[in-house]
Amino acid sequence: MGADLFAAATPVEEDVEEEALGTDLVIVTGVSGGGRSTVARALENVGYYVVDNLPQALMVQMAELAAKAGGPAKQTAMVLDVRSRAFSTDLSGAIRELRERGFEPRVVFVDADDEVLIRRFENVRRSHPLQGTGRLSDGITAERALLAEAREEADVLIDTSHLNVNQLRTRVEELFASPEALKLRVTVLSFGFKYGLPPDADFVLDARFLPNPFWVPELRDLTGRDEPVSGYVLGQRGASSFVETYARLVVTTAPGFEREGKRYLTVAVGCTGGKHRSVAIAEELARRLREQRVVAHAQHRDLGRE
Structure with a gap:
């Protein structure tokens, strides 16, 4: 009976381990004011599912949920904050438990010089979370004592003392982003001017200089996705x-947008109603961009709205 139960349980355990091994798990911690939030945003920008201010006691459960969920959660970053009441100094124990369950987490520790931290807190007029009734330096010292072991055992140490936000973001991308995640993604969005400008447009193109297929009886009921309309507009x-x-x-x-950390670009193409000219132009522009190895696709905001 016991042997049968063991045999039945073994495949389940193997499945859990396989799911764990397929999960890219990053744990971010470090000193307050060091730049954890910037690291978290940078990881999110390159495709990680980020859980901020996670209680340390829930790390294993969160990792297992990410492994089972799959999809985007297969890349998960957990940000631990000393300000959490559930924070424990036994981070190494939690990491060890994750590894025993088949995970291979990478620990990132974000640090900075005391003088830099003091200046950052003074600039934003905030007290240190562990300062209490003492000085800023007292809070920093207390936090360093809590995080000493975590810093010592970190896989990646990022000193942000001489990094601005963009430089820190770039550093995180160099460490964790796949080449594909760093590519600019372009949405070519058709729209009708009579319905208003798209608020998220980076570029706005006006296709109303072209003759309107609406006034061609055989084209009126078609859209810019149909070959007769597309051929008419592009011709x-x-x-x-x-x-x-x-x-x-x-x-x-x-390339310049990519260097500046912009990952999504919206090129809006407008005509009067967003049915004929803008749709045909958007489809053709997206196609030509793909020919130039730009990740691009067309969307049509107002198609079918009339």
């Missing part, structure tokens, strides 16, 4: 050079 004088000009603009600026 007009200036249409091809219009698309080519903006394709070059996006291709030229994309």
